[in-house]
Amino acid sequence: MNNKFSKAVIKRLISSLITLFLLISLLFILIRISPGNPAQKFISPELSPEIAQKVAEDFKLNDPLPEQYLSFIGNLIQGDLGISYNYRMPVTLVVWEFLSFTLVIAAISFLVQIIVSYYLAVYTIQKQNKNTDNLISSLSLIFYSTPAFVIGVLLIYLLAVQVDLFPTSGFTSLDYDSLNYFEKLLDKIHHLILPLITLSIAGIALFYRYLRDNLEDIYHQTFIVQLRANGLNENTILRKHVIPNAIGPFISVAGIELGILLGGTLITEVIFSLPGMGRLTIDSILTRDYPLIIGCTFAAGLLMILTNFIADLLKLKIDKRLLRGNVI
Amino acid sequence: MNISKPFLIVVLSIAVLFIHCDKKTTAGSNRVVIGISADVQTFNPLFAFSVDEGSITELLYLGLFDFCWDEETGDLKSYPMLAEEWEWAEDSSSIKIFLRDDVYWTDGKQLTTDDVILSFDLFSDPEVNSRLYGTFSSMYKDENNHIDIKKSFKDISEYELTITFPKNSKPTLNEMSIPILPSHIYGKIKRDELNTSETNFNPVSNGPFKFLRWSRNQNITLTANTKSFLYEPDNINELVFKIIPDYISRTLQLNKGEIDLMELVKTEDIEDMRKNQSLNIVSVVGREYDYIGWNNIDLELFNKENKIKPHKLFGNKNVRIALSHAINNQEILEEYLLNYGEIAVTPVSKIFKKYYNPKIKAYDYNIGKAKKLLAAEDWKDTNNNGILDKNNTEFRFTLYFPSGNPLRNYASTIIKNNLASIGIEMKIVNLEMGSFIDHLYEKKMDAWMAAWYIPIPVELKSYWYSDLEMTPLNFVSYQNKQADDIINELEQKISDKRKKDLYFKFQEIIHNDQPVTFLYWIPNITVYNKRIKNIHITPLGSITHCWEWKISD
Numbered sequence: 007m008n009n010k011f012s013k014a015v016i017k018r019l020i021s022s023l024i025t026l027f028l029l030i031s032l033l034f035i036l037i038r039i040s041p042g043n044p045a046q047k048f049i050s051p052e053l054s055p056e057i058a059q060k061v062a063e064d065f066k067l068n069d070p071l072p073e074q075y076l077s078f079i080g081n082l083i084q085g086d087l088g089i090s091y092n093y094r095m096p097v098t099l100v101v102w103e104f105l106s107f108t109l110v111i112a113a114i115s116f117l118v119q120i121i122v123s124y125y126l127a128v129y130t131i132q133k134q135n136k137n138t139d140n141l142i143s144s145l146s147l148i149f150y151s152t153p154a155f156v157i158g159v160l161l162i163y164l165l166a167v168q169v170d171l172f173p174t175s176g177f178t179s180l181d182y183d184s185l186n187y188f189e190k191l192l193d194k195i196h197h198l199i200l201p202l203i204t205l206s207i208a209g210i211a212l213f214y215r216y217l218r219d220n221l222e223d224i225y226h227q228t229f230i231v232q233l234r235a236n237g238l239n240e241n242t243i244l245r246k247h248v249i250p251n252a253i254g255p256f257i258s259v260a261g262i263e264l265g266i267l268l269g270g271t272l273i274t275e276v277i278f279s280l281p282g283m284g285r286l287t288i289d290s291i292l293t294r295d296y297p298l299i300i301g302c303t304f305a306a307g308l309l310m311i312l313t314n315f316i317a318d319l320l321k322l323k324i325d326k327r328l329l330r331g332n333v334i
Numbered sequence: 335m336n337i338s339k340p341f342l343i344v345v346l347s348i349a350v351l352f353i354h355c356d357k358k359t360t361a362g363s364n365r366v367v368i369g370i371s372a373d374v375q376t377f378n379p380l381f382a383f384s385v386d387e388g389s390i391t392e393l394l395y396l397g398l399f400d401f402c403w404d405e406e407t408g409d410l411k412s413y414p415m416l417a418e419e420w421e422w423a424e425d426s427s428s429i430k431i432f433l434r435d436d437v438y439w440t441d442g443k444q445l446t447t448d449d450v451i452l453s454f455d456l457f458s459d460p461e462v463n464s465r466l467y468g469t470f471s472s473m474y475k476d477e478n479n480h481i482d483i484k485k486s487f488k489d490i491s492e493y494e495l496t497i498t499f500p501k502n503s504k505p506t507l508n509e510m511s512i513p514i515l516p517s518h519i520y521g522k523i524k525r526d527e528l529n530t531s532e533t534n535f536n537p538v539s540n541g542p543f544k545f546l547r548w549s550r551n552q553n554i555t556l557t558a559n560t561k562s563f564l565y566e567p568d569n570i571n572e573l574v575f576k577i578i579p580d581y582i583s584r585t586l587q588l589n590k591g592e593i594d595l596m597e598l599v600k601t602e603d604i605e606d607m608r609k610n611q612s613l614n615i616v617s618v619v620g621r622e623y624d625y626i627g628w629n630n631i632d633l634e635l636f637n638k639e640n641k642i643k644p645h646k647l648f649g650n651k652n653v654r655i656a657l658s659h660a661i662n663n664q665e666i667l668e669e670y671l672l673n674y675g676e677i678a679v680t681p682v683s684k685i686f687k688k689y690y691n692p693k694i695k696a697y698d699y700n701i702g703k704a705k706k707l708l709a710a711e712d713w714k715d716t717n718n719n720g721i722l723d724k725n726n727t728e729f730r731f732t733l734y735f736p737s738g739n740p741l742r743n744y745a746s747t748i749i750k751n752n753l754a755s756i757g758i759e760m761k762i763v764n765l766e767m768g769s770f771i772d773h774l775y776e777k778k779m780d781a782w783m784a785a786w787y788i789p790i791p792v793e794l795k796s797y798w799y800s801d802l803e804m805t806p807l808n809f810v811s812y813q814n815k816q817a818d819d820i821i822n823e824l825e826q827k828i829s830d831k832r833k834k835d836l837y838f839k840f841q842e843i844i845h846n847d848q849p850v851t852f853l854y855w856i857p858n859i860t861v862y863n864k865r866i867k868n869i870h871i872t873p874l875g876s877i878t879h880c881w882e883w884k885i886s887d
Contacts, residue, residue: 042768047383049771054468055806056479061463092375094530103550159582167586174587175578176552180367183547279578281551289372294768 011322018318022311029307030300034078037299038071044091044294065091065296078300087304088297092290097301100286105305107177108283111198112267115205120260122206123213128249131221132240143218150211158204158277165200172200175279201278205271209263216259220252254321261317265310364885365572366866368877369584369593373551373577378534379513380456380464389877390575393556394539395513398431398450402879403872408687410791412507416445416514416540426505426827433493438561439516440537440544447489452517454481461525466512472503504827508791514540542881543573551577558881569868570883588613588861595862597876601672607861614864616871617857620685622787623678624742624853626661626733626749628654631811633777642813646727647780654848656707658697660756663853665699666745674859678852680841685873686792688830689837694845696852704756715757722757730759734773735783737764742783745853749783774809782809785856790873794840795821798849812849 045062049055062068066077081088087097126146130139149157166174173179179193224230225248233243272284283302290298370386379391400415414420419432437445457466458473458481467479474482489495499505516538523531537545542564543556558571576593578584585603587593589610599607599615607613628648635641648654667675679696682689708714713722713729722729733749735742746762753760760781765773773779786797799805799821800813820840824833860876862869867884869876 040769041772042766043772046768046771049775049806053383053465054479056468057463057465060460060467064463089530094375094381094534162583162586167590170590174590174592175580175583176576178549178552180365180553180555180574180576182549276579277583279552279576279580279583285551285579292767 018315022315026304026307026311030082030304031075031079033300033303034075034296035071037294037296038074042294043067044296047293087301090290090298090301091295092293092298093295097297100298101283101301101305104281104283104286107281108268108271111201111205111280111282112264112271114198115202115209115271116260116264116267118202118206119209119213119263123210123217126210126214127217127221128244130218131225131248132244134222134225142214146211146214149207150215152208154204154208154273155277157207158200158274161200161203162277173197175277177280201274201280204277205267205274209267212263213256213260217252217256220255221248224248224251250324254324257317257321257324261314261320262310264317265306265313268309268313269306363572364570365574366570366595366880366883366885367574367576367593369578369587369596370575371577371579371581371584374554374575376534377537377545377548378528378531379515380462380528381534383465386575389875390554390556391513392541392878393543393573393880394537394541394545395515396437396541397511397513398433399507399511401508401511401874402870403874405872406687408685408690410508412511415511416450420507426499427501428496428498429505429510430490430496431494433495434563435493436563437540439518440539440559440561441516441519443516443518444492445514445516445540446492447495448492448517448521449514450495451483451487451489452521453512453515454487455483456515456520456525456528457512459525462528470509472499472505472509474498474500504825516540546572553577562881564881566882568884569881570866570885573880588863591863594866595860595876597858597860599859599861601670601674601857601859604672604674604859612864613861615859615861616876617674617859618871618873619674619676619855619857620683620788621790621858621873622785622856623681623683624745624783624785624856625678626657626851626853627779627782627784627810628657628848628850629777629780629810630813630849633780636811637777642811645780647729647731650711651847652707652711653713654851655697656704656711656756657753657758658848658851659700659707660704660758661749661752661851661853662699663696663745663851666741666748667854670741670744671854671857674857675854678855680844680852681786681788681794681797682792682837682841683788683855683873686837688834689792691838691841693838694841697848699752701756708756713757720757721759728759729757730761731780732761732763733781733783734763734765734770734779736767736770738767741856746783775806777809777811783853792837794824798840798844810849812847814843814847817843817847 043062044065045058045067048058048061066074078088085098087101089095090097090100093100126142130142133139162174166172173196177194177197178190179185179197182190182193185193230243230247233247234240269283269287271282272288274280275282275285283306286298287302287306289295290302372384372386374384374387374390376382376387377391377394379395382388382391396415398415398417399412399420401410401412404411416433416437417431418434421430423429431450433445433447433450435444439445454470454473456462457464458470458475458479460467460478460480470479470481474485476482486497486499487495488498497505497510519533519538520528523533535548539545539559540562542559542562544559546555546557548554554575554577556573558565558569576587578587578593581600584593584596585599585607588596589607591612604615607615629645630649632643632645632649635643644650648657663677667673667677676684677696679694680691682691684690708722712724714724715722717723733746735746750760750762770782770784774782774784796805796807798812798817799808800815800818802808802811817840820836820843824836828836860871862876865885867886868882870879872878
């Protein structure tokens with residue numbers, strides 16, 4: 007069993023690396039053949055036309071594409087993603103600076119989504135077809151279909167402008183440096199509540215609906231009827247038989263959602279002025295910061311693969327039957 | 335009552351947070367918070383390419399001279415800054431500069447002529463790639479456009495130097511007013527490494543403000559430099575640039591008092607802002623205009639063989655005038671810009687009072703005149719399909735514009751309808767900005783709608799000179815010998831009277847040729863909290879000289 011498991015893991019790792027390599031190679035070529043170039047921002051009546059030419063030379067934009075690609079791959083193997091044209095810093099440093107924030111907010115949001123949706127689904131399955139169940143199901147549909155920017159702006163207007171309970175944007179107060187450690191922590195939590203609600207609400211609705219449907223499916227299967235006929239109480243049936251069977255597919259969806267969250271949460275970042283991967287990626291695309299675009303995609307791709315991989319491992323841990331089919 | 339533990343924890347946490355709630359606005363402090371849409375990438379004036387980078391570095395690094403906007407003359411007015419006094423040679427072949435002896439860098443070192451000379455050296459060094467590279471047209475330079483320091487500068491003492499200029503050059507104080515950098519810091523860094531140097535983020539400066547902290551993509555805080563000769567204890571002591579990418583969030587924060595000032599407020603929000611008694615609204619018109627570019631030459635021929643032939647649709651000036659008559663820019667100005675802008679007539683803005691020719695009037699919206707002009711050029715609907723034609727060519731084209739601008743979306747629909755009424759079919763295509771700029775440079779578009787942000791002082795050559803190699807920004811490929819002569823003469827030493835005549839004549843030529851249809855001057859609407867006093871918003875910007883601002887709650 008262990009040998010089979012290790013082989014499957016290695017196979018998955020190799021395929022992940024190939025996927026990642028193909029992803030950034032394709033991206034490298036696509037961004038260079040698409041219109042626009044990084045030297046554009048150096049063209050202005052107030053600047054000398056020579057600047058744009060010199061910048062293009064410095065960025066090696068005039069070199070043939072295969073030459074640029076080979077040099078890029080050579081650097082990549084040494085762990086060098088290049089220097090960001092905008093930030094004038096190594097791409098890895100820039101990405102890490104923004105990724106660290108995204109990792110924190112995505113992880114908290116993910117936990118909130120999982121915990122809230124889990125408890126809601128388990129709660130409503132016990133109250134099937136009652137008013138609470140119907141109400142929560144309808145609300146979940148509304149929240150899932152409402153765009154994040156609407157929720158975000160509404161929350162700001164109600165809770166930050168009208169009621170003045172929360173700050174409208176930012177990650178910290180302007181006086182952050184003068185606060186003590188505890189106050190700093192509270193300050194950050196205070197700033198993150200509205201973004202977290204905005205970020206999590208659609209995910210909660212999605213997970214809730216997914217888990218609720220799974221639970222309902224399992225509840226209606228014949229083995230549950232048999233268990234009930236055997237005299238097991240509802241609580242035991244739910245905890246020992248329904249939930250474990252319903253959780254497998256839910257983990258797959260959760261893995262994908264976490265990957266998406268880690269890739270950046272653009273709308274929330276823009277509305278609440280947060281320094282995350284979403285804004286960094288979009289800015290790098292708009293300004294044609296080629297090394298940074300690759301760096302952001304590399305990080306997002308890597309995290310997506312990693313979260314899916316972890317989700318698969320978790321599924322395997324929960325349901326050993328999957329190993330027989332060599333699923334991962 | 336049975337209350338679960340998690341519930342209790344959540345309630346307690348929220349209670350603690352509410353107690354902690356920082357409901358502070360900027361009111362009551364001597365700090366001003368300015369909302370900006372994007373973060374800066376450097377605090378080094380050598381590489382301050384964006385508008386915000388320029389504004390912030392100007393507060394950190396002073397130049398030899400400073401300028402303010404003279405409303406009366408509509409021109410820049412110079413006054414001393416790091417240079418306490420200066421003396422021009424009679425023939426303007428040199429200038430003697432006397433530096434102030436009370437200027438200190440924020441690390442305590444004194445500013446001397448070494449700093450001035452090194453700054454010119456760095457800004458013009460091809461290895462550095464500064465934003466001013468290639469612009470020192472009046473100085474002695476080598477073949478790489480690097481200023482010849484030995485020939486140009488002579489330091490007489492620590493606070494006195496002479497700058498010498500080549501014969502027939504036209505030196506101006508404006509050209510010499512570059513930000514001065516600390517030689518004891520920059521002199522030690524390899525030139526090709528300046529771009530990525532740590533000093534870009536940790537500036538040692540000489541200005542009225544000094545760098546305090548930078549929380550990337552959150553805020554930038556500058557604090558008053560108490561050692562600066564510009565320091566006044568009663569003026570603002572802290573300036574924060576808060577980065578808020580979302581426009582709606584910026585307006586909400588301005589209304590709430592979390593920020594004190596924002597620029598580029600949309601006209602549709604003005605009425606709401608007027609209701610807020612704590613806000614002042616200032617609209618400055620005359621730095622940016624929207625236009626429709628008609629490519630004057632045949633693009634295919636030019637791109638393939640580099641030959642010039644008039645464009646089959648827009649190559650004729652009477653056709654272009656007809657198009658200008660057919661476009662109802664007044665309607666767009668009234669309906670969308672709510673009359674906050676002004677109709678644009680020529681590229682010379684009204685703000686340049688000395689040079690603006692008031693006799694030239696915009697082509698009025700007149701369908702009859704437009705049809706008549708087109709008919710005179712043989713554009714007639716011979717096959718009765720509703721579209722004008724000439725020599726088997728139908729008058730249809732595509733108007734391109736960069737996406738993400740609601741004003742242009744609105745305007746393009748009006749223009750499409752306007753032109754349809756005279757028998758011209760126009761298709762509208764939105765392009766992503768990067769792609770749009772590529773299309774401009776590669777001369778791929780027959781017609782487009784875009785804007786020009788005009789420099790101060792007036793600059794014509796970049797946009798309207800016939801040499802298309804020399805002036806890549808002449809996107810419409812406009813060529814007129816008479817206009818070229820004027821532009822060339824304006825580069826010479828001439829009297830003010832002659833200069834004015836030339837500008838007037840140039841505007842007449844452009845108006846008669848209509849290489850583009852000038853639509854309207856876009857307003858820069860700045861809204862700020864009334865607690866800021868002594869603020870002067872001019873065409874130079876909203877925050878220039880903000881060290882003079884005072885706070886009164």
